[in-house]
Amino acid sequence: MAGLVEGKVALVTGAARGQGRSHCLRLAAEGADIVGLDLCGPVSASVGFPPATRADLAETERGVRDIGGRFLACEADVRDLSAVEKAVAEALGQFGRLDVVVANAGIWSYGKGWEITEEQWASVIATNLTGVWHTLRATAPALIEGGRGGSIIITSSESGLKGTPYLAHYAASKHGVVGLMRTFALELAPHLIRVNTVHPTGVNGTAGEDSTMEGVLADPAFLTATANALPVDLIEPVDISEAVLWLASDASRYVTGIQLPVDAGARLH
Numbered sequence: 228m229a230g231l232v233e234g235k236v237a238l239v240t241g242a243a244r245g246q247g248r249s250h251c252l253r254l255a256a257e258g259a260d261i262v263g264l265d266l267c268g269p270v271s272a273s274v275g276f277p278p279a280t281r282a283d284l285a286e287t288e289r290g291v292r293d294i295g296g297r298f299l300a301c302e303a304d305v306r307d308l309s310a311v312e313k314a315v316a317e318a319l320g321q322f323g324r325l326d327v328v329v330a331n332a333g334i335w336s337y338g339k340g341w342e343i344t345e346e347q348w349a350s351v352i353a354t355n356l357t358g359v360w361h362t363l364r365a366t367a368p369a370l371i372e373g374g375r376g377g378s379i380i381i382t383s384s385e386s387g388l389k390g391t392p393y394l395a396h397y398a399a400s401k402h403g404v405v406g407l408m409r410t411f412a413l414e415l416a417p418h419l420i421r422v423n424t425v426h427p428t429g430v431n432g433t434a435g436e437d438s439t440m441e442g443v444l445a446d447p448a449f450l451t452a453t454a455n456a457l458p459v460d461l462i463e464p465v466d467i468s469e470a471v472l473w474l475a476s477d478a479s480r481y482v483t484g485i486q487l488p489v490d491a492g493a494r495l496h
Contacts, residue, residue, distance in 0.1 A: 231257040231476040232258050232475050235260075236262065237329060238262040238264065238328050239251050239261060241279075241382075243263070243265035243267060243283035244287070245464055246467050247331045248286070248290070248464070250468050250471050251287050252468075253465065253471070255291040255298075256294050259296065261291050261297070261299070262322070263291075263298060266332075267279055267280055267281045270354060273350065281302070284300050299317060299322070305330075306354060311365040315366055326373070327377065327475040328362065328377070330358075330359045330380070330382065331382040334350065335397045336351065337443050339393060340395035343395065351396040351400055354400075359381055359407060363381075367379075370418070371420070377418075379420065380471050381404050382424075382425055382467075383401045383402075383404050383424040384397070384427060385453070388486065388488065389452075392452055405424055409484055412484035413484070421479070422483060423484065423485050423486075423487060425467060425487050426487065426488045426489065426490055427467050428455055428489070428493040429493075432464060455490070455491035456493065457491040459491050
């Protein structure tokens with residue numbers, strides 16, 4: 228049987244590990260060829276978890292190829308529009324088409340809203356908001372020119388639906404991509420290109436390696452604001468990938484402009 232995205236080409240940012248790697252593997256398992264973008268290096272000294280590496284991106288590539296999919300690895304910083312545009316050009320040169328875009332790359336750091344530094348604010352906004360705009364800016368023309376419609380999926384957060392202590396800059400960026408999504412959904416609808424956001428709760432992965440979280444986790448206000456209604460502390464990357472796959476596939480062909488929570492009920496608090 229054909230996969231849900233058989234014959235499609237999907238570009239995924241933040242592809243080296245975590246949710247990005249999971250999205251690459253899940254889409255490849257359903258028949259897509261993958262263009263995986265990642266900086267493969269540090270973004271900001273204020274980020275408490277270790278950066279992705281070239282070895283991480285190579286591991287994603289091995290996983291996709293083991294499934295039987297084709298993979299184009301691109302080292303690119305989403306903060307650099309020209310680098311993303313170059314990756315899109317390489318993708319079109321190798322695969323001849325682009326059908327799905329998963330704007331997943333993102334970072335975070337912690338601090339009370341009046342205590343975060345200018346560097347923390349600037350780096351989070353540059354990656355999580357401007358980086359998403361760069362991704363859409365670079366890929367939308369290719370989707371339009373393809374004439375086959377398409378799907379753009381943006382990773383937001385439960386913090387894109389509500390306030391979260393210690394994450395003012397992150398919440399601002401994740402609310403901001405909802406505005407981008409809604410606008411691009413209207414602008415691209417005549418081309419049958421759908422645009423949606425996915426809103427995860429805490430996901431098992433690099434957050435567990437974050438050296439700056441200890442003090443934050445000791446604050447009951449943070450724990451209350453981020454608690455899930457369902458009795459799980461963290462969900463798995465594949466739980467988000469299933470939502471991404473659905474939005475990438477024709478099973479959601481008339482779904483556009485929505486905010487899809489995959490949050491174990493965290494937004495209910």
